[in-house]
Amino acid sequence: MLNSTRTTSLNPLLEGLRPSPTLAMSMRMRERAAAGEEVYRLGFGQSPFPVPEEVVQAAVAHIREKDYLPVSGLWPLREAVAAFHQRTSGQPCSPEQVLIGPGSKELIFNLQFAFEGEVLLPAPSWVSYAPQARLTGKQPRWIHTGAQHQWKLQPAGLEATCEQVGDVPKLLILNSPNNPSGQSFSPEECRELAAVARRYGLLLLSDEIYGELHHEGRHSCMAPYYPEGTVVTGGISKWCGAGGWRLGYAIFPPQLQWLQQAMSSMASETYSAVSAPIQYAAVNAFRGSQSLDDYLQASRRILKAIGQYCYRELRQAGITLPPPDGGFYLFPSFESCKGRWKHQTITTDRQLCEKLLDETGVALLPGSDFGCDPASLCARLAYVDFDGEKALQAVQNGHIQPEDAAFIPEYAPLIQQAVQRVREWTMP
Numbered sequence: 001m002l003n004s005t006r007t008t009s010l011n012p013l014l015e016g017l018r019p020s021p022t023l024a025m026s027m028r029m030r031e032r033a034a035a036g037e038e039v040y041r042l043g044f045g046q047s048p049f050p051v052p053e054e055v056v057q058a059a060v061a062h063i064r065e066k067d068y069l070p071v072s073g074l075w076p077l078r079e080a081v082a083a084f085h086q087r088t089s090g091q092p093c094s095p096e097q098v099l100i101g102p103g104s105k106e107l108i109f110n111l112q113f114a115f116e117g118e119v120l121l122p123a124p125s126w127v128s129y130a131p132q133a134r135l136t137g138k139q140p141r142w143i144h145t146g147a148q149h150q151w152k153l154q155p156a157g158l159e160a161t162c163e164q165v166g167d168v169p170k171l172l173i174l175n176s177p178n179n180p181s182g183q184s185f186s187p188e189e190c191r192e193l194a195a196v197a198r199r200y201g202l203l204l205l206s207d208e209i210y211g212e213l214h215h216e217g218r219h220s221c222m223a224p225y226y227p228e229g230t231v232v233t234g235g236i237s238k239w240c241g242a243g244g245w246r247l248g249y250a251i252f253p254p255q256l257q258w259l260q261q262a263m264s265s266m267a268s269e270t271y272s273a274v275s276a277p278i279q280y281a282a283v284n285a286f287r288g289s290q291s292l293d294d295y296l297q298a299s300r301r302i303l304k305a306i307g308q309y310c311y312r313e314l315r316q317a318g319i320t321l322p323p324p325d326g327g328f329y330l331f332p333s334f335e336s337c338k339g340r341w342k343h344q345t346i347t348t349d350r351q352l353c354e355k356l357l358d359e360t361g362v363a364l365l366p367g368s369d370f371g372c373d374p375a376s377l378c379a380r381l382a383y384v385d386f387d388g389e390k391a392l393q394a395v396q397n398g399h400i401q402p403e404d405a406a407f408i409p410e411y412a413p414l415i416q417q418a419v420q421r422v423r424e425w426t427m428p
Contacts, residue, residue: 013135028363040418041385043363045179045329048388049241052285052295059245059281067276071268073100073249074279080286081249085232087288088211089221097252099260101267102274104209104233104248108173110270111205111231111250112136114262117169120161122153123371124331124378126179126207130371141165142371147333150322151181155192162200171203174222177210177326180370180380182307184326187220194225203256204230209248210327212239212296215304219326228255238327239296240285241388245278298395299388303328305402306383306412310419317423328384331367334377337426348374360421386412 019027032039072078078095085093101107109132112119119133119140133140143161145151153174162170174193177184185193197204206222211234223230235248252260267273285292307324314321314332318340321332334352338344346352349366356379357363367378391411394400400407408416 013137017131017135032361038361039357040360040362040414040421042381042383042415042418043365044384045327045380045382046243046384047238047241047328048384048386049295049299049392050389051241051245052292054289054291055236055240055242055281055285058284059277062277062280065276065280069273069276069279071273072264073098073274074276074283077279077283077286080283081251084286084288085221085223085234085251088219089223089232091221091223091227093251097254097260099250099252099263099267100274100279101248101250102271103237103246104207104235104250106271107233107248107250107263108132108205108207109135110263110266111259112138112171114259114266115169115171115203117171117203118165120158120165120170120172120202121371122174124151124178124180124367124380125173125371126175127365127369129173144373147320147322150183151178151331152183152185152189153193155196158193158196159200162196162202169203170200171205172197173205173207175207175209176222177214177219178329179210179327180329180365180367181322181331182324182327182329183322184214185220185222187225190220190222190225194222197226197229202229203259206230206232208232208234210238213300213303213328214326215300215307216325217297217300223251223253227253229253231256231259236282236285239299242285245275245281247274247278247282294396295392298392301402302388302391302395302411303383305407306386306415309408309412310381310383310415313419313423317426319422319426328382330381330383331378332381333367334379334426335375338377340428341426342428346377349377349379350374352377353379356422356425360418360425362418362421362425383412383415385414385418 078098081098082093082095112132113136119138121129121140121142123142123144130140143157145153211219223232232251237243310330311323319332320336321330324330349368353364353366364379364381368374372378
């Protein structure tokens with residue numbers, strides 16, 4: 001009979017593992033709201049926008065599709081993703097290079113599992129990269145960045161880490177636009193990092209799930225700068241508002257066909273295939289249309305306006321942070337407030353976020369969840385607590401422009417209230 005108080009057969013790799021901080025925060029916010037407590041949902045990064053109607057209708061039209069699809073994905077979808085990648089990055093791509101998975105998160109985990117060697121992560125990085133590495137038996141090696149470089153990985157830092165690691169296979173995971181900082185690599189920055197990656201023969205996983213949400217529509221893909229060693233992942237969760245649909249992709253260069261085949265074999269023994277109706281619907285998303293272009297353009301303008309508003313307000317309060325240029329995140333550091341605010345007992349970012357939530361109802365995630373020093377008092381702010389469908393319709397109908405002064409109070413009032421509460425909370 002199994003011991004109900006202690007499962008002795010638990011895999012040691014699961015010891016100490018806790019739920020993903022983002023999902024845990026989402027549950028906590030729901031519990032607070034259900035209990036009637038005030039909460040501003042700036043902790044969980046889910047797209048506020050609806051799935052575009054033409055993509056929804058494609059899902060409805062294929063809801064009766066019930067057969068298992070090929071492990072690597074529906075062929076028309078792989079064609080559409082390859083064309084999408086070539087259109088948005090300028091990098092040639094064939095359908096044979098595409099692997100479809102149940103969200104890019106699963107594909108990133110499978111790649112880490114298939115890879116044997118050192119995993120290199122810039123700090124800060126998305127909360128799940130490091131736990132995924134540990135689940136595969138690896139201890140990730142952090143490469144610390146800094147506010148002075150807008151939390152971006154620097155070539156010198158990457159090179160120094162490669163020298164320290166020595167002559168073993170190395171996997172570097174990059175994310176641009178970045179979660180949690182909202183920062184993107186420029187073409188020149190991509191070129192400089194690619195030169196280091198090539199010199200040390202790195203396997204580079206470029207997580208570009210927020211690529212279409214660069215606020216100016218100028219996302220720089222890593223693949224053209226390091227084509228022989230870059231695997232690009234993406235999906236429909238962020239730019240298409242379909243996080244719960246769970247569909248992602250990975251694109252492999254011909255030189256990494258062995259890795260693609262290994263991950264396809266893993267898929268055949270685990271999830272088998274992605275939901276058929278969702279794959280058929282995603283074909284429409286990746287093929288694109290004028291209405292999808294309009295949807296994206298309006299989404300970017302809205303996110304830019306709200307992101308810039310939050311940035312300006314926090315900066316005026318003396319909080320240190322870089323301006324966002326993609327996605328829907330800010331990464332403020334409250335360290336500069338320590339000498340003047342009333343919360344002198346706060347020494348870690350987790351204490352900061354707990355006290356902020358308890359005293360203001362504003363939910364942020366501590367920077368240590370992303371690999372940063374807890375004493376730096378950093379936190380991630382997701383500016384998505386607004387009615388995306390209402391805001392999108394207003395902008396597309398010409399009722400208001402995101403740049404108008406009235407836009408934030410009318411269409412993002414909870415964001416405005418939350419930021420003002422953070423400002424007041426940091427004052428002496």
